[in-house]
Amino acid sequence: MSIRVVAIDDHSVFREGLRLVLDQYEDIELVGEAGNGREGIEVVAREKPDVVIMDVNMPGLNGIEASRKLLSADSDVKILILSAYSNRRFVTELFRAGVRGYILKESAGEEVIRAIIAVAGGDSYICPKIANVIIKDYAEGGGIDLGKTAIDSLTIKERELLQLLAEGISTKEVAVLLSVSIKTVDARRRSIMTKLGISSMAKLTKFAIREGITSLEF
């Protein structure tokens, strides 16, 4: 039986490239694609794939929050991160959330295949550059302990809202996207700003970029 894969990445050209790589292997089938985390969660719920290939930097809902959501609904979902970035925060947060593998977009097609097969078979997979990040972190005595930072004080729902606000989405649109009232959005925003001790939208945006919640690209 072939391995069924869903790819979640906001760059369609990258998804095309991935499809080209996967098409060469009979045992792997790309059964669904999505351009952001929110769509991705729907596709995963519908297709129930063996492996979810997830990008990290995505507009709307980033890969870290999308992974958390998928894993809180079903801790057996096998997520393989495929990102251009290898910063320590991403790596630690994602493994903490429960993803099974992490490779970089610069990886050759063969490595992507190896990673998918490993993760589908219940193993973990990291590429050498991600191993460097983890080993360095461990050697420095961090032992995968990021320490509590301001962002940890936010709930999953607050982080989700923070991304949308930091992408300039209006309160009205956010309310529609999250299926809550405008009043709820306002209350949640005030709660975020109080917890972080931030009083302006501009500072909130910079905070979200520093934490990798949103990106300069969108």
Added chain:
Amino acid sequence: MVDDSKQIRVLIVDDHEMIRGGLRTIIKRQGGNITVVEEAESGERAIELCKCLAPDVVVMDIKLPGMDGIDAIKTILALNNRIKVLVISANFANHVVDRALDAGVSGFFCKGSGWRELGTAIEAVYRDQSYCSESIADLIKERAGQIAGDSDADKPALLSARDCDMIRLVSEGLSINEIAKVFGRSPKTIDNKRREIMARIGVSSIPELVKYALREGISDLY
């Protein structure tokens, strides 16, 4: 003379294998008379391939490891000025556009645009026309004007030093009232000015303004 039946020979330059594969697929799907003749993963390799293959169009991401993408373009065009270069990127900052125009690129393709347009873009630059994605058309026109114009001084820059100060203060989280005090103007005047600047650079929210300021180096992330 452009021969319509002739194949347009394209060289793809990107450091990621999967992006190259994606571009190849997208170009193939557009059909028509465009053929990808080779792929390169670096500026150095692109120069080498341009020497021996002389492609009609180079489709290139300028963010490459090793040799700077713009320097590679300059070398390619110095070797063979019949080659046309179409730059692809996720975001185009002013200084990138300036350097690319200066190097002699023919087109700018924004990664966020519909990929169906890629064939049109390749054909346009092949036909010696310039091309730029709609989302960045105003920016390119503005910068092109500044580069091409002999009398730069006569042309109003996109942003004055005072406009940049305003953007910086907003990006640092100052309120309209606080900025009004800094400039010694009324809050209403400052608010209007802020709206006018935002409209001019094409952003519609404070977060977008902050990101613009960060990309352009007007404000710092920390």
